[in-house]
Amino acid sequence: MSKGDTPDSTDSIAGPSGDAIDVDGEPPELEAKELTLSYEPGKPVVELDRLTVPAGEVTALVGPNGSGKSTLLKSMNAELNPEDGTVYFDGRDVKQYGTTELAQQLGLLSQQNTAPASTTVRELAAHGRYPHRGFFDSLSEGDERAIDRALERVGVDDIADRPVGGLSGGQQQLAWLAMTFAQETDALLLDEPTTFLDLHHQLRVLRAARELNEERGVTVCVVLHDIGQAARFADNLIALRDGTPYEWGPPDEVVTPDLLEDVFGVEAEVGFGPEGPTIVPRRPVEDD
Secondary structure (H helix, E strand, O other), rough: OOOOOOOOOOOOOOOOOOOOOOOOOOOEEEEEEEEEEEEOOOEEEEEEEEEEEOOOEEEEEOOOOOOOOHHHHHHHHOOOOOEEEEEEEEEEEEOOOHHHHHHHHHEEEEOOOOOOOOOOOOHHHHHHHHHOOOOOOOOHHHHHHHHHHHHHHHHHHHHHEHHHHHHHHHHHHHHHHHHHHOOOOOOEEOOOOOOOOOOOHHHHHHHHHHHHHHHHHHEEEEEEEOOOHHHHOOOOEEEEEEEEEEEEOHHHHOOHHHHHHHOOEEEEEEEEEOOEEEEEEEEEEEHH
């Protein structure tokens, strides 16, 4: 697939076991056009003509530190207003959504999260239900079932009553992921969800997101540092260099020795197996 092509959307979405999930038509697509993102006027961090996160698929944003991955994700969640251009969610300017309306449809797991140490895992997951109920409303039976589903999917149902402050870093990240999943949105943004986690917890986080995509057709956009891991996990890769898309499309087409050298500054060999590209780094190119 060449740049600009968008895979076909999922035709239908099957709800998980338990309550049916009400989804209007197709899963949502995220798209940016003529986009400039800056933290200071006139100093762009991200500049692009067009970029698409295909509906109902898993897309990974990859690139070196400072390439604009997290900045781009913030614009998708309306946390950062573009200096120029527009981000569309489900065909509508993301700035046109109210905060609650957007949170009902788009979930975000940020890099940095804090909660009182005494908060239990279940209480934390319950925060994901706030967009779906009134400020003073108690949790409904439907809310409780959504929380149960999220805790089970992420694999923290057995520690649901434990305080978050007493958990390992990996367990805490899974608890925050459960909160995001409890929103039961049609799209998810995950900002470096595996950073600082051991391999076991990295795989649990990625597997939970993939299963949610496969079972409900949820559109997932995730920032990952490990391009090899991203290539095995995602349907599509968007490689950023200096705030601009270098290449995007299926991993088998995107991951090449040239990309690894130009974007990541690494000389590497690329092979292809049943689970996607395999990468064998050899040396940093600046050593030449």
